[in-house]
Amino acid sequence: MAWHDVRRVHPGRRGRPDVVALDGLTLEGPPGELLVLVGPSGSGKSTALRALAGIETLDAGSVHIDGADVSAVAAHERDVAMVFQDLALFPHMTVADNVLFGASLRRLPEAEQRTVLADVAEQLDLQDLLDRRPSELSGGQQQRVALARALVRKPAVFLLDEPLSNLDARLRLDARTRIVALQRRLGITMVHVTHDQTEAMTMGDRIAVLRDGRLEQVGTPREVYDEPATSFVASFLGMPPMNLLPGSVPLAGAVPPDAATVGVRPEDLVFVDDGPLAGRVLQVEDLGSEVVVLVDTDHGIVHVRRGVREPLPSTSSVTLGLAPGGRVHRFDADGLRLSTVGG
Numbered sequence: 001m002a003w004h005d006v007r008r009v010h011p012g013r014r015g016r017p018d019v020v021a022l023d024g025l026t027l028e029g030p031p032g033e034l035l036v037l038v039g040p041s042g043s044g045k046s047t048a049l050r051a052l053a054g055i056e057t058l059d060a061g062s063v064h065i066d067g068a069d070v071s072a073v074a075a076h077e078r079d080v081a082m083v084f085q086d087l088a089l090f091p092h093m094t095v096a097d098n099v100l101f102g103a104s105l106r107r108l109p110e111a112e113q114r115t116v117l118a119d120v121a122e123q124l125d126l127q128d129l130l131d132r133r134p135s136e137l138s139g140g141q142q143q144r145v146a147l148a149r150a151l152v153r154k155p156a157v158f159l160l161d162e163p164l165s166n167l168d169a170r171l172r173l174d175a176r177t178r179i180v181a182l183q184r185r186l187g188i189t190m191v192h193v194t195h196d197q198t199e200a201m202t203m204g205d206r207i208a209v210l211r212d213g214r215l216e217q218v219g220t221p222r223e224v225y226d227e228p229a230t231s232f233v234a235s236f237l238g239m240p241p242m243n244l245l246p247g248s249v250p251l252a253g254a255v256p257p258d259a260a261t262v263g264v265r266p267e268d269l270v271f272v273d274d275g276p277l278a279g280r281v282l283q284v285e286d287l288g289s290e291v292v293v294l295v296d297t298d299h300g301i302v303h304v305r306r307g308v309r310e311p312l313p314s315t316s317s318v319t320l321g322l323a324p325g326g327r328v329h330r331f332d333a334d335g336l337r338l339s340t341v342g343g
């Protein structure tokens with residue numbers, strides 16, 4: 001699938017200014033890829049997905065599926081299936097009927113419908129739920145029904161708009177694993193929208209980071225985490241986010257002084273004697289599997305991530321330095337990455 005220079009402007013209502021939802025979005029992915037769109041609220045993720053599905057008009061540019069320009073093709077004729085956050089299951093229908101809903105499947109001979117249903121029910125672990133109605137299902141089960149309903153259509157592109165956001169943390173993890181396994185097994189092209197960066201990092205073959213309706217960076221999760229193109233990407237991915245400090249902080253020793261900002265991940269900082277960054281321990285957050293220490297410095301609060309077995313500083317006044325193998329990213333005044341030092 002591809003977006004080529006797509007622009008979408010929502011006219012401002014009642015004297016309000018127009019909203020540019022997509023501002024020349026260009027992005028493409030190979031067939032069989034699981035592409036995750038991430039970005040803050042309002043960055044245009046849903047609009048991009050809706051544009052591909054054909055339920056959003058384009059003001060300029062084009063969208064492509066399987067190499068063909070489908071910009072002028074009606075939504076119902078595009079070979080896509082979309083799962084929304086609210087799932088939109090029919091409450092009066094059984095799970096089986098919800099899954100099979102849709103004229104094309106209904107036209108199949110009954111025996112064939114049963115095969116399709118049995119197949120998808122097995123893939124999504126719905127075998128025992130087929131006679132129930134949505135109100136008799138948990139959130140996770142409902143979500144699996146919505147996935148099944150989209151899957152039986154065997155679309156060329158499968159679009160997921162935050163389908164996991166209503167699930168609790170455990171179910172989310174389960175659903176995440178299930179979707180990725182399914183996508184791998186069937187080799188389907190999938191675009192998954194989320195604002196959850198853990199979901200993005202763990203699910204995507206590639207992650208596309210959107211900001212203000214434009215593509216900020218696209219790459220594998222490792223690439224965007226380790227080599228963020230901009231300070232925006234650097235601070236968007238990672239929890240806690242990358243620490244951004246003035247370029248004058250000599251964290252990486254003698255580096256060229258032309259960076260406006262230097263960025264360092266919380267895991268790349270250590271407590272040392274006489275380090276280049278001084279501060280006071282504000283808070284220690286023990287997360288069970290790791291410890292995050294908040295240090296108040298002259299340049300704002302800095303997050304330090306340490307292992308649970310490592311000793312913590314014994315005094316509240318501390319100095320920080322770069323961890324062995326740690327990396328410092330240097331950004332210019334526009335936020336563009338100049339280089340990465342260390343690692």
Ligand SMILES: Nc1ncnc2c1ncn2[C@@H]1O[C@H](COP(=O)(O)OP(=O)(O)OP(=O)(O)O)[C@@H](O)[C@H]1O
Nearest residue numbers: 010019020021040041042043044045046047048195
């Ligand atoms: N129908 C509409 N009318 C007016 N403005 C809209 C409309 N739909 C979206 N917008 C605006 O377009 C911008 C992009 O919206 P979009 O829903 O694509 O962002 P998003 O990244 O998916 O956000 P979220 O994560 O909050 O769902 C936002 O500023 C939004 O307010």
